[in-house]
Amino acid sequence: MIRLSALVCVQNQDAMLAECLRKLSFCDEVVVVADRCTDRSQEIARRNGCIVLDGIFPLESQRKAAGAEACTGDWVLEVEPDELIDAHLAWEIRAVLQMRPDGDHYDLPIDNYLGDTLIRDGWAGPLSARRETRLYRRGLKTWTPARLDAPATLEGRSGGALKGAVRRMLGADLSGLLARLDRRTSLAAEDLADRAGQPAAIVAVAKGAATFLSAYLMRGGWREGRMGVVTAALQGLFPVMAQIRARDVIEARTAAAAAESARIARLRERRFAAR
Structure with a gap:
C-alpha cells in the first residue's frame, strides 16, 4: 500500500480548518504546520488526530519545507485551510497512486468559490489559480524563499492533471x-x-x-x-x-x-x- 500524507499550513485560519481536515480522512496522516497561531488552529488539528508543528515560520517556503520534512508518506498532498477535497477527488487520488502512477507529480484543478457561487474563469494568479501541482512523491519538491506563492522546483516527470477539482473558498x-x-x-x-x-x-x-x-x-x-x-x-x-x-x-x-x-x-x- 502506498502511504499518502496531507500537508496543511495555517496562519490563524481556523474558520474552515475543521471541515478541511475532516475531508482529508482518506489520507494516512495529516501534518498541520501552525505558524504563530493565536486562534484555535492547533486545538482543531489535534482534535482531528493530526501531527502538529508549532513554530515561527516567517516565510511560506519555510512552512512548506518543515511540513514536507515531517511527512512520512510516500506521496504528499498539499491542501490550504480554505480548501476542501470532495469524495470523488479523494477516490481519484487514491486510485491514481495505487495503480502505479505514470508520473512523479500531478496537477490538481482548482474550483474557486465566492460563497456558493463558482467563478470558474478569469483567474490570473494574484488572488488564486486554476490549477497547481499539489500531489507529488515525497522529497521531490523544494521551495525558493518567499512569503507569498513561494516558487517551487519539482524533480521527476509530470503525470499531468487529475480530473477532479479542489474546492477553494475565497470568502463568503x-x-x-x-x-x-x-x-x-x-x-x-x-x-x-x-x-x-x-x-x-x-x-x-x-x-x-x-x-x-x-x-x-x-x-x-x-x-x-x-x-x-x-x-x-x-x-x-x-x-x-x-x-x-x-x-x-x-x-x-x-x-x-x-x-x-x-x-x-x-x-x-x-x-x-x-x-
Whole structure:
C-alpha cells in the first residue's frame, strides 16, 4: 500500500480548518504546520488526530519545507485551510497512486468559490489559480524563499492533471475576497521590500493593466459577467497595491533601524560617561 500524507499550513485560519481536515480522512496522516497561531488552529488539528508543528515560520517556503520534512508518506498532498477535497477527488487520488502512477507529480484543478457561487474563469494568479501541482512523491519538491506563492522546483516527470477539482473558498462574499487581496498584497509587499530594488510605479501600473487584460480577456473572465469584471479588476490592482505597500514597509524598516542606531548610540554615551 502506498502511504499518502496531507500537508496543511495555517496562519490563524481556523474558520474552515475543521471541515478541511475532516475531508482529508482518506489520507494516512495529516501534518498541520501552525505558524504563530493565536486562534484555535492547533486545538482543531489535534482534535482531528493530526501531527502538529508549532513554530515561527516567517516565510511560506519555510512552512512548506518543515511540513514536507515531517511527512512520512510516500506521496504528499498539499491542501490550504480554505480548501476542501470532495469524495470523488479523494477516490481519484487514491486510485491514481495505487495503480502505479505514470508520473512523479500531478496537477490538481482548482474550483474557486465566492460563497456558493463558482467563478470558474478569469483567474490570473494574484488572488488564486486554476490549477497547481499539489500531489507529488515525497522529497521531490523544494521551495525558493518567499512569503507569498513561494516558487517551487519539482524533480521527476509530470503525470499531468487529475480530473477532479479542489474546492477553494475565497470568502463568503465580496468582502472576503477583498480581505484576501489585503492579506496577499501585504505579504507581497514584504517580499518586494526584501529585494535590492523595486519596480517603478509605472512598471507596477503596466503590470496591473496586463494582469487585468489577461484575466478578463485571455483567461475568460468575461464569461463570468459582473463578477468577472470585479475579479479581473482586483487582480489588476494587486501589483500596484503591493508596490505602494512595499514603499511603506521600506520606510518603516528604515525608521526602525535609525531608532535602533540612536538607542545604541545613547547607551554607549551613558557607558562612556559612567567611566
